[in-house]
Amino acid sequence: MILQKKNIIFFIIIVIIIVAGSIVISGNFSSKPGRPPQISISEEEWDFGIVKPGTQPHHNFIITNKGTEDLLIERVWTSCGCVQTSIFTTRILPGKSAELNAMFNTAGYVGMLEKIIYIKSNDPEVPEKKIKVKVDIEHQFKPKINTPSTEWNMGLVSQGDVLSLSFSIENQGDADLIIDKIDSYEHILYDNTLPLKILPKEKFELILNYDSSGHEIGDVREAVRIYCNDPTTESFVIRISGYIKEKEAPEISISPTEATLNLAADSEEGVMGKFTIKNSGAETVKIISIESSADYIAPLRSELNLISQKEQDLQVVLLRDKAKEEIEEGKTEEYLYLTIAIPIKINK
Numbered sequence: 001m002i003l004q005k006k007n008i009i010f011f012i013i014i015v016i017i018i019v020a021g022s023i024v025i026s027g028n029f030s031s032k033p034g035r036p037p038q039i040s041i042s043e044e045e046w047d048f049g050i051v052k053p054g055t056q057p058h059h060n061f062i063i064t065n066k067g068t069e070d071l072l073i074e075r076v077w078t079s080c081g082c083v084q085t086s087i088f089t090t091r092i093l094p095g096k097s098a099e100l101n102a103m104f105n106t107a108g109y110v111g112m113l114e115k116i117i118y119i120k121s122n123d124p125e126v127p128e129k130k131i132k133v134k135v136d137i138e139h140q141f142k143p144k145i146n147t148p149s150t151e152w153n154m155g156l157v158s159q160g161d162v163l164s165l166s167f168s169i170e171n172q173g174d175a176d177l178i179i180d181k182i183d184s185y186e187h188i189l190y191d192n193t194l195p196l197k198i199l200p201k202e203k204f205e206l207i208l209n210y211d212s213s214g215h216e217i218g219d220v221r222e223a224v225r226i227y228c229n230d231p232t233t234e235s236f237v238i239r240i241s242g243y244i245k246e247k248e249a250p251e252i253s254i255s256p257t258e259a260t261l262n263l264a265a266d267s268e269e270g271v272m273g274k275f276t277i278k279n280s281g282a283e284t285v286k287i288i289s290i291e292s293s294a295d296y297i298a299p300l301r302s303e304l305n306l307i308s309q310k311e312q313d314l315q316v317v318l319l320r321d322k323a324k325e326e327i328e329e330g331k332t333e334e335y336l337y338l339t340i341a342i343p344i345k346i347n348k
Contacts, residue, residue: 037071037094039123040064041131048104048135058103061131063119065092072122076100079116082109083133106137108232113137143200144173145230147238152208154220154242158282160213160345161247167206167238171198173230181227187211188224188240208238213345215244251280252306252340261297261318263327271318275336277304278311289339290314296322297334 042062051057065071073090087100102117117131152165171177179196189209198204208224220242227235259273279285287304296319304312316336 034068036067036124037065037069037092037122038067039071039119039121039126039129040066041119041129043131044129045132046102046134048133050136050138051104051106052138053110053140054107056103056105057135058101059133061100061102062097063087063092063100064097065094067123068094070094073098073119074122075118075120077118079118082106082113083115083117085117102131102133104133104135106135110137110139141175142173143171143175143177143198143228143230145177145228145233145236146170146172147236150236150238152238152240154210154240157210157212157220157242157244158247159215159217159244162212163210165208165210167208168203169198169206169226170203171200174200176200178229179226180229183225183227184208185222185224187215188222208240210240212244217244217246219243248282252285253278253280259316261316263318263320263323271320273316273318275314275316276311277306277314279306279308282308284308286341287338288341289337291337292316292334293337294323294326294334295319296326297336299336 040063042064043059046059046061048057048059063071063073071092071094073087073092076085076087078085082105084103084105085100087098089098092098100117100119104113104115112134113136114132114134117133119129119131120127121129123129147167147169149167152167154163154165157163169177169179177198177200179192179198180194182190182194184190187210189211191207191209196204206226212220220240222240224238224240225235226238255276255278259275261271261273263271277287285306287306289303290299290301292299298317298319300315300317304314306312314336
């Protein structure tokens with residue numbers, strides 16, 4: 001009985017010692033400081049290799065927390081908008097990992113590119129981590145359109161005038177440039193047959209004709225849209241401006257309005273006369289025939305093309321021998337007849 005009681009007491013003492021030891025040991029462990037969050041990346045540099053233009057290669061980077069406290073991903077950004085990233089969680093528990101997905105958008109790029117992904121976290125040792133990503137984009141043969149000018153200011157235009165303008169289109173690429181469509185207003189015309197091919201490194205002069213006949217008086221605000229196979233510039237606009245004014249009527253003046261020739265004069269001056277004809281209007285005037293009422297008066301021009309705001313001389317000669325035969329004593333009066341061509345336009 002006494003022995004049994006001693007065993008119980010001994011067992012209780014052993015239990016107390018074990019419990020006390022556990023408390024002391026756990027207290028010692030808990031008093032030791034834990035490791036702060038520590039970021040680790042599966043790859044700090046990644047090469048996507050050679051890819052085709054327009055593709056979007058991607059890769060998953062593994063971010064691991066090797067510390068004993070939570071790792072907080074505060075911000076992820078890149079050195080170029082062509083690299084896009086996404087992460088499932090911004091809190092990574094100790095010993096755990098998270099995937100960072102990176103996608104490289106190669107549209108519009110060619111050749112070797114290097115970009116940086118930045119990761120900001122609460123890792124006190126490395127608060128900002130960098131990942132370098134590289135890609136080699138294959139060259140793609142393609143056209144590249146270049147137009148030095150896309151504006152046409154016509155200024156003042158008389159109603160009914162037809163103006164022409166040449167626009168230069170250059171293919172700076174290494175594949176054929178195809179102009180396959182041109183949208184324009186009814187007043188703007190072109191003579192080219194579509195589709196139009198422009199070889200690499202060559203230029204083409206596109207002629208646009210603006211017919212103001214049917215346009216009302218006032219401002220002109222119109223445009224031409226040209227479509228092509230350039231993958232980066234599928235269309236562009238040529239803007240046309242100006243002002244349509246009322247057409248001015250031609251004004252013709254003749255000076256002097258008569259001439260006196262002296263058959264009895266000894267000098268040549270006495271048998272020659274000169275008229276100055278001036279066009280003060282805005283349009284060219286054509287005199288298509290010049291004749292006299294008598295065969296002994298000979299004009300030295302058979303027709304005249306009178307340009308706007310210009311003047312020309314018209315000389316006439318008195319043929320003495322013939323005049324002496326036909327003119328009786330005294331004074332006689334003859335005339336010059338000028339025939340002016342007036343254009344008449346007919347719309348079908």
